[in-house]
Amino acid sequence: MFFILFFTPFLGLFSTTYADNEPLKPLEVPKNLDTLKVKLGERLFHDVRLSKDNTLACAGCHNLALGGADDKALSIGINGGIGSVNSPTVYNSGLLFRQFWDGRAETLAEQVDGPVQAEVEMGSLWPEVIIKLYKDATYPAQFAMVYKEKKGAISRAHIKDAIAEFERSLVTINSPFDRYLKGDQKAIDAQAKEGYRLFKHYGCASCHQGANVGGNMYQVFGVVGSYFKEQGKITTADKGRFNVTGNPQDMHRFKVPSLRMAALTAPYLHNGKAKTLRDAVDIMFKYQLGREAPDKDKEAIVHFIKTLVGEHPALKKRVK
């Protein structure tokens, strides 16, 4: 009892030191991951045998060294097939409330069915993938060890489960901005602090928020003005969540993307049409906020977004 009375005031003090009232939160090291599963998932993520012609791995479109995405406007699958949307980063994907631009997959494991089977991505059939993996010298034993089954350990469900566990490990902790949120005033410079203030002031944080600076809600793209009309032809992908629900209110509605790795993952937007971060920010001001802002404010916001990139052993590229 004495212990509790004595320490309670101190706990109160610590719990309000940072971030409590901020719309953005620091990323934390993921807890309770199964290390063996993560290792298996990592191997599968880099394995071209998941694709029909053994040429393309998940990592082919989600390059972990460069930021977890590719550098193309629209991704290119096996046989040069061109996809309909821009590849998002897989870093921090475990924190997204749904997967894909239109949120059509509920979980990371469910998401894996998409690329493996999509004609314009890996173009595989699951039974073929499973046969190929059984022929490998070490996969059967590795799966059996992780899933504690002798027979049938290499299954569609287990492949998806292992990849999802690996993806949950891809959290980019310790960014300059997170260190700032946790109280290190010197972690970011004055322009980045101003950029963060403006990010909140203009209302960016009403959509891009939480630890992932996005990824926790759907919003219409083109709240103000008519982005899509001005683009000319409207593609199926442009309809966003409408494709999933058929609900007219979901027309052009997308999952708000995370900005955590944005500084490394040009080009931008679901259609890959914004070449630079600055282009994307200009479009946000025009079509999401319906307002203009001085150049120096936009530059400060871009500078702030660059401080959101954290660390992961697989990530090599640095923010310029």
Ligand code: HEC
């Ligand atoms: C041909 C390139 C390509 C390959 C190969 C590929 N992806 Fe993707 N990935 C994409 C694109 C493009 C999207 C966005 C698709 C959409 O939203 O409709 C995406 C979306 C995702 C997402 C959702 C992220 C988000 O922000 O919603 C995850 C997670 C992901 N991929 C993981 C994987 C895994 C795991 C594999 C291997 C099994 C894989 N990808 C293979 C291009 C690819």
Ligand code: HEC
């Ligand atoms: C009303 C909600 C909303 C507001 C406000 C908003 N955004 Fe967005 N943002 C979105 C959505 C939705 C997308 C995805 C649009 C698409 O590609 O379909 C997006 C995309 C982006 C992207 C591209 C990310 C990528 O990986 O492609 C950047 C950068 C961005 N926003 C920054 C900002 C900034 C900076 C502000 C404030 C000036 C802002 N946003 C305000 C909803 C919003």
